Amino acid sequence: MPIPDKHPVLTDGVVTLRAPLPDDVQGQIDRQREEPGRGFTGEDARRWIGFGITDAWTSRDRLVFIVEYQGRYAGTAALKPDSDGNARLHYGLSEWARGAGVASRAVRLLLEFGFTTCEFRVVHWWASVGNWPSRRVAWATGFRLGETIPGLVEQGGRPIDAWTGWIGRDDARSPRRPWFDHPVLETPRLRLRTWRQDELPRITAARTNEPTAHFLPFIPQPFTADDARLWLRSLAEQAASGIRYNWCIADSDSDVGLGNLTLFNIYRDAVGDGEIGYWAHADAQGRGVMTEAIERMARWYFAPENEGGLGGRKLLIRTAATNKAARRVAEKSGFHLAGTERDAFPLASGLDDRVTYDRLVADRSG
Template sequence: MTLRAPGPDDLAGAIERYLESPGGSFGAEDARRWVTYGITEAWAAGSQLVFVIEYDGRYAGSVGLKPDSMGNASVHFGLAAWAQGAGVAARAVRLVLEFGFETCGFHVIHWWAAAGNWPSRRVAWATGFRAGPTIEGLAEMAGRRTDAWTGWILPGDRREARQRWLEVPVLETSRIRLRTWRDDEIDRITTARTNQATAHFLPFIPQPFAAEDARWWLKDMAEQAAAGRRFNWCIADASTDLGLGNLTLFNLGPDGDGELGYWAHPDAQGRGIMTEAIRTVASWFFAAPADNSTAADRAPVAGSGFGGARLVIRTAATNKAARKVAESAGFRHAGTEREAFRLSTHPDDRVTYDLLASDQVASSGAMPSST
């Protein structure tokens, strides 16, 4: 891969790349002007420092820095569809960061992307950008204001990921499949989350749980995984793929600890579905990772365990249904904290259940299949 000035042979590739994004504000004629003389003029004016990305001997996209008046710059990049998935964009960004800090002397280089632009966020994550806040209405896309993710990197920062990006594995048994939720399952989520028990035991959850709440929740779960903070599974029927409930693994500690939270759709309750899901996730959580790294520093891969050491479940002492599930899944009552669980009407005692890797080895069999 090479970063270089544009040439006549880049024109066809540049037009093709911009036409891959229908509805964008940059058309074929814009691409022609930009590659023919726009990039050269931007360099001359110092307004943008743009390089063509040459990969495998052909035009693959562009990467550049836009200086500001405070001695900093923002990074922008785009890649042709045929070149994606091979780490090209991340390598190009690392090279332009080196140029920006070492040659240009920028103090801070910023990144932003419209919220939901996961490929751009993945590149920023892989190249060491610190995650900043999501800013409402920062970007304009197709004539509409939209929220944007932000980030920044300093000269002394390493050009590699600062934390894990958690890939949620698909885990299966003969009866259930644990996978991520889909956008077309909003109704299943809202129905499951709108009920009296949720209002009582989890008063911070909106009631009724509307479609807007469900969409925000799905977006938040994806961002939590990208930040290395939690896994979230839809528990689906193995035959029909119908969503039956939810299982979340969070509070992932450096010593291999994790905490589980769960809820079920009304038509899935009383069937042992949640107990089976918890046992399935526990088997994967305690299984050794394929690369022998620790749970604290690895990004899980398909077919590999997480290498965890201890799982906990915390709930209200009066939540009989949640306690029954924990006990049925083999968790042991580890302690009770008085008035530590806030209900909708009063504080309740909080009970903690735990399961150790040694417990799992003593009581379970094979690890569930994963993809």
């Protein structure tokens, strides 16, 4: 592979990738202090900056660059070649440089170098499940998400599941699909926000009941704390994959979760139709909470993008014909009955008719 003997300098005018310099030692030490569990010492940093990076490059074991931002050490980015003519991506930033798009810029520079200069065909990426900053960078730079592999890496002496991904030479270095960042939507009584890990008891209580068992038989009963943990993990995955928004409907004063509002089936390239689903905790039912939450979300969904909305055209609600509570919410939220499909909604007791309600941007809530 045509790997240069020495580090080239790569820059996009904001971020620079370069060879290590003596002044980088302190930056490396500071970064190591941000990961106290890793057991690195100041001497480790001096060896790594002084000759470790250069030796790794010379042996072609790892092509490591210093990431420079605002004229100072900001982290490292590397490609590790393999015997098949491909490479694996590594990157890490100091805390002070995070949140400004530095990692994404560094990775794009590194990919261009790897594909054009080194002639790698494929660059692979992995990160332990839950490492959302790393996944966000992979998403932003165009990686295709692959399988989640159980026990792929070891941390603290135990196996850890890992996300995987890859990008090819001719692939665009930009996101392949949206990442749904939830806006916080408020009304005088409510706040629509994301769910928190400390709300497991609230979630399990809300999703364990006879109506849920009857109308949504795919939800396990009783809904345990483990089920709630898996559900919260799936919410994060759905947002990261551009599949669903899931808001916790919380009381604006106490911040107690009252229910959940989901928005899905959005065609992001040209937002047109979206579908919503919802459920409420028992102590929130009969208070108009869901109607108020749907109305607030609908205003955001239908608002033009230049006003901070999605610019949607139509919202849909599909439910069982015998689900009187869900139908009442739809009607009070300004949705119109659009049609009925016979024997199309699975219940615990068999099939029910499925009714579809819709609401257009020009409609007003009831």
